Amino acid sequence: MKNVGEAPQEELATGERSTRNRVARSILQHGPSTVAELAQRLGLTQAAVRRHLDALLADDVVASREQRVYGARARGRPAKVFALTDCGRDAFDQSYDQLAADALNWIAEQHGGSEAVAAFARARIAALADAYRTAVEAAGPGERTEALAKALSADGYAATARSAPRPQQGEQLCQHHCPVAHVAERFPQLCEAETELFAELLGTHVQRLATIAHGDGVCTTFIPRIPKTSPPAKISATPATSATASTTTTHASTSTAGRNPA
Known part of the structure; x- marks a missing residue:
């Protein structure tokens, strides 16, 4: 306890x-x-x-x-x-993480492997996207990352926005807590879907530099300087098709979404 x-x-x-x-x-x-x-x-x-x-x-x-x-x-x-x-x-020990992991294992075994888990991850994040989109759209072009951080904090992610080491290059979105970290350690599709969401909401490609699920202290996402004219896009709950795969690659560096590329 x-x-x-x-x-x-x-x-x-x-x-x-x-x-x-x-x-x-x-x-x-x-x-x-x-x-x-x-x-x-x-x-x-x-x-x-x-x-x-x-x-x-x-x-x-x-x-x-x-x-x-x-x-x-x-x-x-x-x-x-x-x-x-x-x-x-x-405050007492719970088994929610194991229950979620068991459910995702069942989805993978019964409904198409890792791609089925990825589809679930996209559907899950899409259900959360509207509240985040409202916050981002209400913010000015230079305040979108900060607005997203506040919206994430309201959902328990303890997120902050700060300048990148070279401020002229962009910002970093830092999530100091991840409610699904233990499950995401086994299913990186959850991190990948989240990374795709950030890219679509902010209207630019992003790069996940570190994740709590991988053992890092903070989930850190690099946000390049955002063009002032880029409106937040909508994320789909359905898996990306071959026609949209190149767009997803452009918007989000998902190959490193669940682990530290270093």
């Missing part, structure tokens, strides 16, 4: 974070729980449990609600129970 409920540095030595994780895991294992139930299971005072729950509530790891009562209700207010939120569940 990842650490949940970030604690101040001075608390770490006292085991605050470890205890907070124990509280969250107890709720995961036993379901929605009251303060009294947690205190009994964990051997803590109720005051200590409440303190940890307050931190978990602040971090959106747990949420509170009134306990459901079946039958005659006793006098007084119903006790509160604390349950994990979706965010809290995500």
Whole structure:
């Protein structure tokens, strides 16, 4: 499990974070729980449990609600129970990467090998393209890469735009996080489709210099200086045909999309 409920540095030595994780895991294992139930299971005072729950509530790891009562209700207010939120569940180990990899393996085996995976990758990225296109089209000619970076960040890619080592040559689009990195390590078609999308949105050829999936620290894409008159193009969800293959090659250096060419 990842650490949940970030604690101040001075608390770490006292085991605050470890205890907070124990509280969250107890709720995961036993379901929605009251303060009294947690205190009994964990051997803590109720005051200590409440303190940890307050931190978990602040971090959106747990949420509170009134306990459901079946039958005659006793006098007084119903006790509160604390349950994990979706965010809290995500703090525990998941198998989404393996599930996605298994699905892509099945697509490859049943529907045409690597080309079927590439078709899926294009369809997936095409479903995301409209929001990115709107952001890029609303930006000025010299601000498209920055606009794309902001749109990618909204989807969890933590992207930034910066000048290339030689600013007169262009810019670099840097993605400091990749939500599908573990799957893309096995299926570079995901990186290739993304690279094609960047080229079509920005209206120029691009070159993928590094990828997190390949083990690099950041996904880095070189964007040459963009002509002011080039409108963002539309990406197709269908595989490129022989008639469009040369266009794809011109727009995106996909041979290096899933790995560091160096």
